[in-house]
Amino acid sequence: MEVTVYGPLRSATGDKQVRVAFEGRTVHEALEALVEAYPRAEQYLYRHDGTLASSVRISIAGERVDLDDPCPADAEVTVHPAVQGG
Template structure:
């Protein structure tokens, strides 16, 4: 299955582009994020803390916030937004 994934923030440096096409067997949002990391290994440090997806990562499907256990339909698009890291003043 092909899914269009738009990434923001530092994830763009991992994927090389704002929007990428993810080739994966299908499944849940969690499966899609794992497939993205398989395709773009540099994305892992922005998305995961150990084996768990960082709580600060926001995922939307077709513009709506989605749960990690939701299934991704064949025609859906995903957006991943890692936490914006603040600086010091």
Template sequence: MDLTVYGPLRSATGTKRVGVDPDEPTVRGVLDALVTAYPRAESHLVDEDGALRPSVRVTVDGERAALDDDCPADAEVAVFPAMRGG
């Protein structure tokens, strides 16, 4: 599955488009696969307790998606990491 990553996630992945192979067809599965493939992405996505940062956004086929939403293999997925600063 191909993902588009934005912002500081690109420094963790090295590119805007990445491929991952999730174990389960959900948004949570996709994010887990992203962190497995690119461990440096974890700090951009989850907090110290392992919970998804509140400002992280994931879209599936252009619609905002929750962690337990389905994510078909042919979906257009974009990940917007937590942004810092102000």
């Protein structure tokens, strides 16, 4: 899958767009594949209790999706990481 990342998440992936090996299933599994490929991404996506940070936004082909939604192997995924501060 092709993943576009924004903000501080780029420091974890090293680039704005990266390819991640993914067989396709759910958005949750797609994020797991991203973190497996780029372990430093986890800190920008998840809280300390392992749940997805509430401000993380994920879209497939421009449409916002939830963790349980399907995600094909050839998806174009966009991830906006959690925003800190106020």
